[in-house]
Amino acid sequence: MRAKISTQHRPHRHETAAPAPNPPSTGPLTAEELELARRNHSAPLEALRWPLTPPGLHYTVVHFDIPYLDPETWRLRIHGAVEHPLELTLSDLRRRPRRTAAVTLECAGNGRGRLEPRPPSIPWDTGAVGTAEWTGTPLAPILEEAGLAAEAVDLVFTGADRGVQAGLEQDYARSLTADEAMDEHVLLAYEMGGQPLPPQHGFPLRLLVPGWYGMASVKWLTSIEVLDRPAHTFQNERTYRYSQGAEDPGEPVTRMRVRSLLVPPGLPDFFTRRRSLDAGPIMLRGRAWSGEGPVVRVEVAIDGVWTDAHVEPPTGKHAWQEFSVVWVAVPGPHTLASRATDAAGRVQPLEQAWTYQGMGNNAVQEMTVEVVA
Amino acid sequence: MRAKISTQHRPHRHETAAPAPNPPSTGPLTAEELELARRNHSAPLEALRWPLTPPGLHYTVVHFDIPYLDPETWRLRIHGAVEHPLELTLSDLRRRPRRTAAVTLECAGNGRGRLEPRPPSIPWDTGAVGTAEWTGTPLAPILEEAGLAAEAVDLVFTGADRGVQAGLEQDYARSLTADEAMDEHVLLAYEMGGQPLPPQHGFPLRLLVPGWYGMASVKWLTSIEVLDRPAHTFQNERTYRYSQGAEDPGEPVTRMRVRSLLVPPGLPDFFTRRRSLDAGPIMLRGRAWSGEGPVVRVEVAIDGVWTDAHVEPPTGKHAWQEFSVVWVAVPGPHTLASRATDAAGRVQPLEQAWTYQGMGNNAVQEMTVEVVA
Numbered sequence: 001m002r003a004k005i006s007t008q009h010r011p012h013r014h015e016t017a018a019p020a021p022n023p024p025s026t027g028p029l030t031a032e033e034l035e036l037a038r039r040n041h042s043a044p045l046e047a048l049r050w051p052l053t054p055p056g057l058h059y060t061v062v063h064f065d066i067p068y069l070d071p072e073t074w075r076l077r078i079h080g081a082v083e084h085p086l087e088l089t090l091s092d093l094r095r096r097p098r099r100t101a102a103v104t105l106e107c108a109g110n111g112r113g114r115l116e117p118r119p120p121s122i123p124w125d126t127g128a129v130g131t132a133e134w135t136g137t138p139l140a141p142i143l144e145e146a147g148l149a150a151e152a153v154d155l156v157f158t159g160a161d162r163g164v165q166a167g168l169e170q171d172y173a174r175s176l177t178a179d180e181a182m183d184e185h186v187l188l189a190y191e192m193g194g195q196p197l198p199p200q201h202g203f204p205l206r207l208l209v210p211g212w213y214g215m216a217s218v219k220w221l222t223s224i225e226v227l228d229r230p231a232h233t234f235q236n237e238r239t240y241r242y243s244q245g246a247e248d249p250g251e252p253v254t255r256m257r258v259r260s261l262l263v264p265p266g267l268p269d270f271f272t273r274r275r276s277l278d279a280g281p282i283m284l285r286g287r288a289w290s291g292e293g294p295v296v297r298v299e300v301a302i303d304g305v306w307t308d309a310h311v312e313p314p315t316g317k318h319a320w321q322e323f324s325v326v327w328v329a330v331p332g333p334h335t336l337a338s339r340a341t342d343a344a345g346r347v348q349p350l351e352q353a354w355t356y357q358g359m360g361n362n363a364v365q366e367m368t369v370e371v372v373a
Numbered sequence: 374m375r376a377k378i379s380t381q382h383r384p385h386r387h388e389t390a391a392p393a394p395n396p397p398s399t400g401p402l403t404a405e406e407l408e409l410a411r412r413n414h415s416a417p418l419e420a421l422r423w424p425l426t427p428p429g430l431h432y433t434v435v436h437f438d439i440p441y442l443d444p445e446t447w448r449l450r451i452h453g454a455v456e457h458p459l460e461l462t463l464s465d466l467r468r469r470p471r472r473t474a475a476v477t478l479e480c481a482g483n484g485r486g487r488l489e490p491r492p493p494s495i496p497w498d499t500g501a502v503g504t505a506e507w508t509g510t511p512l513a514p515i516l517e518e519a520g521l522a523a524e525a526v527d528l529v530f531t532g533a534d535r536g537v538q539a540g541l542e543q544d545y546a547r548s549l550t551a552d553e554a555m556d557e558h559v560l561l562a563y564e565m566g567g568q569p570l571p572p573q574h575g576f577p578l579r580l581l582v583p584g585w586y587g588m589a590s591v592k593w594l595t596s597i598e599v600l601d602r603p604a605h606t607f608q609n610e611r612t613y614r615y616s617q618g619a620e621d622p623g624e625p626v627t628r629m630r631v632r633s634l635l636v637p638p639g640l641p642d643f644f645t646r647r648r649s650l651d652a653g654p655i656m657l658r659g660r661a662w663s664g665e666g667p668v669v670r671v672e673v674a675i676d677g678v679w680t681d682a683h684v685e686p687p688t689g690k691h692a693w694q695e696f697s698v699v700w701v702a703v704p705g706p707h708t709l710a711s712r713a714t715d716a717a718g719r720v721q722p723l724e725q726a727w728t729y730q731g732m733g734n735n736a737v738q739e740m741t742v743e744v745v746a
């Protein structure tokens with residue numbers, strides 16, 4: 001028997017007293033983690049070479065299955081504490097004011113696979129990040145038209161992907177506060193890179209919450225319910241938490257922490273992915289981002305010696321920035337690293353603070369290369 | 374130091390006496406295999422729901438790094454045993470006769486992760502398959518214009534992805550016989566799904582050899598060299614072999630073996646991916662294909678009892694076919710399986726014959742589901 005939560009009609013009544021997930025492990029990778037790595041696409045780091053992640057290289061997370069939806073019968077319901085409940089078709093949304101924004105999204109669990117012990121979920125290395133031009137219509141004016149009640153507290157965004165997590169059957173659903181939802185940058189997006197959303201990115205419509213980790217940008221969106229009281233969704237209260245154990249409620253995961261990643265230089269080995277490159281001057285490049293504002297500084301370290309990189313201005317308020325520095329590579333093994341600082345003064349840590357769910361891992365990435373004469 | 378093979382100018386002089394790869398393992402999954410699973414995208418099986426694999430869900434294999442190529446300076450050289458060597462731009466190719474074909478591609482190593490012991494490479498489960506509409510220009514007329522020598526034996530197709538495999542630095546290169554290369558269905562493809570090839574699928578140009586496993590369809594194609602003697606490329610002679618050990622040359626991997634896969638029914642658990650569904654009638658669907666001709670029969674088994682499924686005609690000579698059957702699901706655990714037969718009379722085996730590199734794994738897939746009242 002499955003425990004069912006009716007999320008279609010009462011997403012705010014999610015049961016949150018779920019069984020604890022498997023504990024973190026120091027053992028070998030399990031078959032379940034491998035399958036999650038296969039299903040949830042990681043961007044190979046050379047994809048950072050492109051300012052906009054090419055189609056199909058953007059990371060994906062799908063909690064359950066990719067829904068197979070008919071855009072003709074699909075509807076978005078806006079209901080609850082509103083004066084005028086709405087039921088919108090895709091055409092309705094496409095007729096509304098159109099806005100395109102380049103937005104960097106990162107999975108909150110990116111880097112989880114590097115933790116010890118390892119939380120049992122998608123074992124990301126560092127590739128759960130991407131930047132795309134998303135096109136849609138701003139959410140705030142729609143909420144205004146629906147007549148958001150003065151007493152509105154939280155909004156619950158529910159997607160069509162349905163499955164079982166921690167023993168509970170559910171639709172994927174996340175809440176935002178009314179203030180967060182009314183932010184002018186929040187979009188209802190129906191295109192990615194100028195094309196209809198691919199199914200795995202939320203076709204026909206997804207929420208897009210720039211600056212936040214990806215879990216907030218609910219895909220396959222079917223319902224926005226306005227509540228006059230705090231929401232209690234499984235995916236806000238049981239997952240996506242900075243916590244230290246199964247019994248620790250911890251703090252919610254929200255905006256992306258400042259981070260930078262290097263494009264791996266040189267040539268890889270097929271199996272080991274060990275890299276080698278020829279001696280001489282080489283341009284090291286990478287991308288840096290933060291959900292707290294623009295990146296103002298990136299340092300690159302060669303064998304622990306830090307130097308400032310050139311940082312390009314952002315191409316959009318919520319898009320990553322390119323950095324580059326010339327390195328005159330001399331023969332031998334070398335360790336490369338990069339460290340970004342954002343306008344809020346946050347700096348990437350050198351070591352990763354462990355959390356029970358493996359969230360917000362933004363420690364400095366290190367990579368080793370062998371330079372040959 | 375790296376052993377280098379000059380493949381830019383003499384791809385036929387590939388050194389093939391390379392160190393043996395790591396032996397197959399019965400141990401836990403290694404970090405290297407996990408990283409290969411992250412980099413080389415698998416299609417989640419629900420992607421089989423679509424007759425054409427949506428953008429970004431088609432499987433990818435990248436032996437080294439995805440090259441970052443400038444289409445303005447990119448050229449395709451056709452040289453060697455030809456009367457008129459050619460150097461073609463992308464515009465030259467786009468001005469030639471245009472053909473679009475729906476073609477199913479599968480990685481020859483699909484299913485490798487299920488073998489015991491496990492060959493050390495990409496640990497696919499079953500998702501290394503996809504179907505796309507590829508657009509390009511037929512290769513044969515270009516070879517005719519170049520004036521293929523009467524003594525032409527093999528053609529070597531070289532891509533721009535460069536790295537180290539089994540200790541040898543190389544560009545990815547594969548050969549076909551002159552007869553295989555002159556097959557009317559072989560394309561030089563520059564579009565996938567009506568869009569320019571995504572970088573990971575070979576931008577700006579790839580070879581497309583319908584009916585063959587994916588390794589033959591060389592991506593990032595830069596050179597076609599015509600030889601008046603047999604080619605000896607690393608990727609024909611050292612990899613993609615049906616063999617029983619490091620010293621066994623075995624047989625070359627060529628066309629796709631007959632295979633079928635089911636769309637997993639019901640709802641998944643996030644972590645375990647265990648599936649459950651409600652009792653009652655349900656349409657089971659899947660896709661079947663063969664490189665040896667159309668699929669003429671698909672059987673579906675419920676708990677070991679086989680029944681014939683309805684099989685749709687192919688939408689293209691080299692595209693997979695949908696099959697479906699109604700199942701009246703009763704409560705309890707059940708095992709589902711499907712088995713295809715092609716026009717050449719080949720049938721999927723019930724058990725997988727082991728090979729040293731884990732190639733051509735087309736055994737019947739089984740999946741278990743829990744039906745709830």
